[in-house]
Amino acid sequence: MLNYNEALEIIKSEIQNLTLKTEEADIFESYNRILAEDVIADVDLPPFDNSAVDGYALVFSERNEWTIKSEVSAGNYSPVSITEDEAVLITTGSKLPVNADTVIPIEDVEVDNGKLSLKPGAFFKKGLNIRRKGSDLEIDKIAVPAFTKIKPKTVAAIASCGRDKVKVFSKLRFAVLATGDELIPVREKPENDKIRVSNIYSLSAAVKEMNHTVLNLGFVKDDKNVIKEKIHSALESNIDFLITTGGVSVGKYDFLKEVFEELGVRRKFWKVNIKPGKPIYFGVFEKNGKKILIFGLPGNPVSSLVNFKVFIEPAIDYLFKQKETEMITAVLQNNLKKRDGKRHFARGILFEENGVWKVTSEFSQSSGNLVEMSASDCLIVLPEEIRNPQKGDIVKCIKI
Structure with missing residues (x-):
């Protein structure tokens, strides 16, 4: 089974082959977009002493x-x-x-x-x-380089170069589909063994947080023919990524891996030595010069969102040459159970005290506990070799 780093490198190697499109954006509408060109100073900055x-x-x-x-x-x-x-x-x-x-x-x-x-x-x-004239930047020099994510300070520099429009990378296009007989619409009240569908909303929000577009495909029952028809339709549409949840484990009704294979998806890996989110599937679909990356995420709400945070988000940042996710070093405030050789991503709450970051994690860590996930603000990264970290240990955390 692949470890976390191996799986992420496979995703990066495939995502870098996506064809990035560009478009022109008004600087008023350019916030959080990524520059696809160098912005050059057309005057000295400042233009006079x-x-x-x-x-x-x-x-x-x-x-x-x-x-x-x-x-x-x-x-x-x-x-x-x-x-x-x-x-x-x-x-x-x-x-x-x-x-x-x-x-x-x-x-x-x-x-x-x-x-x-x-x-x-x-x-x-x-x-x-x-x-002095030109002390900030001389004429014809690069003011803002390509692959910069546009923030308010960036807009000021762009405007100072006489640009009211800039070339940016087009937003990536995602489609999200949930599967499972147990799922019901959020408007309905659950009875017996039913649960409200939440993954399509959390994953769509995660995509939008990265400022890309998402098509909500809703949810379908565990019917292979229905799932296959839905996936086939998605693969024929104009998307770059397909994210599914549920149906990728080893259960009797976990049809997605089989459906992907029948539709021509090349599997790159299935299962990664992590917790939560072990049964993640990653594959590539190519047809007529079009490439779609496929992520089959677990149905558990926490697992799917953690998978997005630790696999999909860093891969997209890599594609657009953004900085790697910042890891915060913190002092653990309670003991944690970890008896296996998996890489764990435990939910926690970060706080600063006397200039030192500290993190507490007194959650159950259940992969289905959405309430605890919403209350946390970080993932505590516990590498494969670590066992049962204790209060006072130094750990790395990813903000969420």
Whole structure:
């Protein structure tokens, strides 16, 4: 059986062969999209020498008193020339007078009847508080590189380069299908052995959280013919990923592996040495130049969501050259049971105390306990070689 790292590498090797499409996006609509081009500075940034503070611009000399000649405010520049005994009141971001080379902060001076003088002990040297033309970025240099995820700070840099539209990667297209005789719509009240379907909602939300699109295929009963027809229809549609839940274990009514094979899906692996989520299936469907990655996730709600978090999410980040999932080092606050050689992803709650991250995990860790999953905010990663970690042990955590 594959271990976690081996399985993730197989997924990465297949996902990198997906053909990424691009489109143009207005920067107002570009938040959380991923740049598909380098954004180049069309001007020097800043485009002129300017003041970094509110203060007085002057020509540096050894004197400590000046005559105030005029003032300059941002966006209202008019040419002005000053001598060594003159100063100009200037606001933050304003263009410097032609021969000015120093700006004294307003809090470091005293003004009396049009005369400016340094306060006792004020720091003063040539070049103080000046932002030079091109000091942030020179013209024709890369301001924002391709594969950057666009955030508010990124939009500011893009706009400063004169771009109101940018090329971004098109969103990936997912389809999600749940299977199981026990499933009923969320509007219905469960009776006897029925449960409300939840996986299609949690997995769809996980896809949307990554800012991709999702087609909800709903749920079907454990009828092989019905499942096959549903899967066949999905494989003929315009999607990049198909995620199913249920039907991939070893039960009498676990038809999905068989259905995938009959429809031409190439199985890459089935079962990974992890808990929860061991019976995960991964395969590839290719037809007429189209490639779809298939993930058959367990039916247990916690298992399917953990599978998405530790397999699908990092693979997508890899495809778009994003940083790997940040692992937080924390001190375990309670003993945990782990007697096997699987890699465990235990639910926990992170908190910071005196600058140290700590994590508590007093949950049952049942793969069907949605309430505990919703209450947790991290997965505690317990590698294969670890047994029964104790309170005080150092562990790695993935935020969820």
